[in-house]
Amino acid sequence: MIQGFSACKLTVTSHTLAASLHSLSLSSLTLSPSLSRFFWRRSCSISPAAASHLRFQSPEMAANDRKTPKLPVKGKRNILITSALPYVNNVPHLGNIIGCVLSADVYARYCRLRGYNAIYICGTDEYGTATETKAMEENCSPKEICDKYHAIHKDIYEWFDISFDEFGRTSAPQQTEVCQAIFKRLLDNKWLSENTMQQLYCDTCKRFLADRLVEGICPTPGCEYDSARGDQCEKCGKLLNPTELKTPRCKVCQNTPRIRDTDHLFLELPLLREKLEKYIEEVKGSWSSNAKQTTASWLREGLKPRCITRDLKWGVPVPHEKYSDKVFYVWFDAPIGYVSITACYTTEWEKWWKNPENVELYQFMGKDNVPFHTVMFPSTLLGTGENWTLMKTISVTEYLNYEAGKFSKSKGIGVFGNDAKDTNIPVEVWRYYLLTNRPEVSDTLFTWPDLQAKLNSELLNNLGNFINRVLSFIAKPEGQGYDSAIPALADGLSSESHDPTKKLAERISAYVDQYIEEMEKVRLKQGLKIAMAISTEGNGYLQECEFWRLYKENKPLCSLVMKTAVGVVYILACLLEPFMPSLTQEVFKQLNLSTELHLSLCDEKGDVNKAKIPWEILNAGHKIGKPQPLFKELKDEDVEFYRKKFAGSQADRILRAEAEAGKVAEELKKTKISDGGKKKSSSKSSNDGKNKAAPEPEITISRLDIRVGLIKKAQKHPDADSLYVEEIDVGEEQPRTVVSGLVKYIPLEEMQNRKVCVLCNLKPATMRGIKSQAMVLAASNSDHTKVELVEPPSSAKVGERVTFPGFEGNPDELLNPKKKVWETLQVDLQSNGELVACYKDVPLTTSAGVCKVSSIQNGSIR
Ligand SMILES: [Zn+2]
Ligand SMILES: [Zn+2]
Incomplete structure (x- = not known):
């Protein structure tokens, strides 16, 4: 939703008040820019899937009534949970994942564990300028962009075990329906005003920009x-x-473009203020302090009317004759996505959303989204005059920073959702690390050594060690252990008679109470810490009791200790399920218990009280499964490997990967046939049977369209530190836009106004959002530390073709990327000892002489 904001800085010239409303203050139309520019996008974005809505759930959830959606039940706690909708046109990074989607998942799982009637709703936010712009860049429709990225988001969240009850998209028809219905009520209730503003309009493109x-x-x-x-x-x-x-x-x-008047509709926030303040007064007891502060400062600064329409195509159409060519502004429609995605989940969605007496709404988001959820969205709902379920509890996170700097989607810095699954680090470790590091009150920092330390000391040495010690000992054969059966307690032996057991039970029971207290307040990090403290208690208990000695010296007491310890293992697995569901699955498997039947922490079932008597949790004689180590150590060299692998921006990583690929190609070339580009294609006879299409022409250097170009302008790529964007005249009507990864090697000033050799018939490629329509040729030394441009003589004519004497023929219109023509020829492009750029030994030649590099001998040219 965010993207829209910046676009809203329109200048208002006059106002015609439609609904008898008072006049607007003009400056007020804009949100505080720093907020507006990143709304949602920064903290989360999910993309729309091909299906209008998808569900994905952990296996145990899926087994539950998938077909029958949950509806509020009288007398139960009915909890509606949302995570801010991730914006669709990006891959989420770990900061986004912990910011809302994962945090909300932990709380949703906790609610289910407690037996509450909870649903978790999320989806991709798809409409708006950013999607439209991206679609234009990638030369496809906004829907195609959304389909593509929705699938990426869906995969990533599935991998992270996020248990949505519904994961939808705001481009679903339900969105149009709900959004337009809300709009009509606002219109009828006269909370909307009209204004004429000025905006730039392009007559050629026929659109407002x-x-x-x-x-x-x-x-x-x-x-x-x-x-x-x-x-x-x-x-x-x-x-x-x-x-x-x-x-x-x-x-x-x-x-x-020219300035043109355009009329827009505004939501009269100032008039809704009284209703809003009443709501906030009644509810804010359970808001986090950062949410309260942000909201208070918004109210203090005064509310301004806010534009709710846009001159765009990709959005929910405004159902009003005069505005039929406009759509709703994303800030207005995106939060409505929570409602419409619930409508995709169940046609009886109003039972959740218009039922404040019986439903509690919990919303999770990053700090930049607060005003949209505490001011704008509630005002919208209040303005309808209907009985909406308004937010009761808001959970806000600050930012997670990456190593030295900030995670950045636009710069591609940090570990992204899809990177995490490419490591060998299992999902429960990722979830654990992110949650211990959840930025609840201030920004936190992701570092690889910290992840290593937490995995090795907390998960492996504390938690994994405790569980494995207990289960392995029980699994040992009779004479050394219990042959996998939970031991029975000897008659007359009670915990009362064994002080360490009695004390352990008291402490654990207190921890469980604390855990529940923290989790009820959505202090997730604290909840996790308490669960881990139980594991520490367990380890201390095993040490104190010296069960291995008791087994020989006092077997009845040893049975009490082991039966108690295995009860603690069970409690731990339950308490940790919201944080590490995959770990809990594994521990239950090793305990030979079913999560469906035995995973629970309900008051009604007396689960909480069991913590007071852990030795009674598992029945004597119950056979456990096969114990296995739960965690693997992360070694120093692994840390070093990941650190390097994820260093720099994604663009840098791509360049590094390309450099690697270049080396491989270099190797290959030695074994490759290449003789003046002569006969390389295999004889027809081997192509037995019917001849297919025309044979692929042989790969010869004349197929390349290399021209003398003049860089008219070069600048840094707005979204990638290592890339330049140039406008290069190659003798055509319009200069071409070219993206080159030369920032590290050539200062910007040296790029300006310079003649270069440009390969013009590669298939255009989009590099971090900008389409590159050609490639500038440059030479690099063997370790790729030095790169120089290949330069035509200064008197060469701009636009003239660079030729290779002896290789005549016309270039391809466009090189077919599948045939690897460029890749095949490139391995023989080099600078020679005299600094002349050559294909094999044939110089790149212009009417004014040969092309050269300034200092790199025998450099590879690409
Ligand atoms: Zn235009
Ligand atoms: Zn400036």
């Missing part, structure tokens, strides 16, 4: 950066309104 689709000269004196974006100048950092840019141009077609 979102902020990020406008570029121009920065108005800041002394900056005057000529590619400032409509929402912000990248050079001086100033937040901008697109109408402030000098000589603005449309990013799509480069034409000059």
Whole structure:
């Protein structure tokens, strides 16, 4: 939803008040920019799936009534849980995952464990400018973008064992229905006003331009950066309104847009203030302090009318004659996604959402989303005059930072959801580490050595060790252990007669009470800490009792100790289930218990009281399963490996991978046939049977379309530290946009206004959001520490073709990437001892002479 905000900085010129409302203050139309620019996107984004809604659940949930959706039950605690909807066009990183989706999952699992009637709703937020822009860049429809990323999100959350009851998408028809119904009520109740604003319009593209689709000269004196974006100048950092840019141009077609009036609808927040304050007064007892503070400061600064419509196509259409060509602004429609996704889950969704007497709404989000959930969304619902279930408890996280810096989606820094599953570190370890590090009151830091320390000392040496010691001893054959059967207590022997057992039971029971107290308040990190303290108690108990000695010296007492200890194992597995469901599955398997029947922490069933008598939890004679170690040590070299692997941005990682691939190609070349590009294709005879399509032409250097180009402008890629974006004249009507990974090697000034050799018939590729329409040729030394541009003579004509004497023929229109033409030829492109750029021994030649590099001899050219 976020993206919309920046786009909302419209200038209001006049206001016509539709609904008899008072006048607006103009400056008020914008959210505080720092907030607005990152709304949702930063803290979470989920993408829409191909199916209008998907469900994924842990296996044990799935076994439960999948077909019959849960509805509120009178007399029970009915808990509706939501996680902020991740924005669809990104891969979530670990900071996003802990920020809402995982945190809400822990709480949802806890509720189920306690026997509450809880559902967990989430989905991808799909509408808005960001998706539209991305679709334009990738040359596909917004829906295709959403389908693609929804699937990515879905996979990642499945891997992380997130137990959604419904994981939907805001592009579902239910969204349109619910959103339009809410709008109509707001309109009828006269909470909406109309305003004329001014926005840039491109006559060529026939559309109003979102902020990020406008570029121009920065108005800041002394900056005057000529590619400032409509929402912000990248050079001086100033937040901008697109109408402030000098000589603005449309990013799509480069034409000059004009200022045009456009009417929009506004939600009259100031008029709803009284209702809102009443709600906040009644409810905020259970809000976290960061939520209370943010909300208070919003109210203190005064509420402003907020624009709820946009000149876009990809959104929920506004059901109003005058506004039929507009859609709702994402900030307005995205929270409604919680409702519409519930409507996908059950047609009786109103039993959850319009039932405040019987339903408690818990919402999880990152700190940047607070005002949307404490001010905007409740105001919207209150304005309908209907009896909505409003948020009771809000759980807000700060940020998780990565090693030295911030996780950044746009910069690709950090570990992403899809990276985590490519490590050998199991999901329960990831969940544990993220949750012990949950940024509840302040930002926290992800580091690999910290993950290693927590895994090795807390999970392996404490928890894993305790459980494994108990189960392995019970599993030992008669004479050394109990032959896998839970021992019976000797007659007359009670815990009363054994002080360590009595004390252990008291402490554990106290811990369980504390655990519940913390979890009820959604202090998840604290809950986890308490559960782990029980494991420490267990280890201390085993040491104190010296069960291995008791087995020989006092067998009845040893039976009491082991029966008690295995009861503690069971308690631990239950308490840890919300945090590490896969671990609990495994421990239950080793205990030979079914999670469906035995996983529970309900008051009604007396589960909590069992903690006072752990020796009575498992029945004597019950046979346990096969004990196995639960965790594996993470070694120093593994840590070093991961640290390197995930260093830098994703773009850097791609370049590193490419460099690796280059080395491999280098190796391959030695064994590859390549003779002047002559006969390489196999003779027809081997292609037995019917001849298929035309034979693939032989791979010869003349198929490459290399031209002399002039870099008219080069700048840093806005979203990738290692990339430049250049505008290069290659003799065509329009310059081409080219993205090159040269930042580390060539200073920006040296890129400007320079003649280069450009490969023009590669298939265009999008690099971090910008489509690269050609490739600049450069040479690198063997260890890739030095890179230089291949330069044509200064008098070569811009646009002329670079040829290879002896290899005549026309270039392909576009090289078929599947045939690896470029890849095959590239291995023979090198600078020679005289610094001349060559294919084998044939120089790259122009009408003005050969092309050269400045200092790298025998460098590989690509
Ligand atoms: Zn500037
Ligand atoms: Zn345009």
